[in-house]
Amino acid sequence: MVIPILLSALAMTAIVGVRYLIASAGFAFATRVRQPGLYAGQGRQIRREIGWSLASAAIYGVPAGIVAWGWRTHGWTRIYEDVGAYPLWWLPLSVFAFLAAHDTWFYWTHRWMHRPGPFRIAHAVHHASRPPTAWAAMSFHPWEALTGAVVIPSLVFLIPIHVAALGTVLAIMTIMGVTNHMGWELFPRSMVTGAAGRWLITASHHQRHHRDYGCNYGLYFRFWDRLCGTDRGLGDFGPTPRRGADPGRHAAGGEPVGTARPGG
């Protein structure tokens, strides 16, 4: 029993690690094409981001591997494979339910990790990326990685989800995790500044969290930030103070979107 669980955890670690490398490499390449020189001089930071991210892959892989093993061998979880087992409208709704639940967990744990003690212990690693790159998607201290690693493996016990819908959730999680950190806006300006952008988080929103810290804590949706008064609007990809700068001294600014950081 121990060997199959171990193999499942190893397989999941490999899947999460390779998924990260492919997604981050893909968007880092897109960055070279669309914003040449944006990551210039950040080689050391990127190597550190990759190191922490691969360590996080192992931390994500263990609970995912145990649950995947339990699902295949003992029928654990509410993951289903027969698409007719629930009404069809549940497919998109289950994706939304997973994202909303993950977003809620992320908002409150993230906000808590911005208290001085937890920040120093768990969250400073993520904010050492100044400004973040496409490689920072999983750049977390192991303590922070642990808070993220338990989410999906717990939710599959609570919320019924088709295996393909779960794949969709994981794809959205991966793509948004990378693109929100890559330093430029992928989505059309009309969307980001329009009605959808008032509720959805993209790079313009999360960049501001990395620049100003005490705001914009959400993951996918601006719901909790808006409700709790922590939403400071969209960032502008202007120069982010590099490492060593005082994180507490950033004033709130306006809301320009889409202006690329000149040169890098």
Ligand SMILES: [Zn+2]
């Ligand atoms: Zn943070």
Ligand SMILES: [Zn+2]
């Ligand atoms: Zn971040």
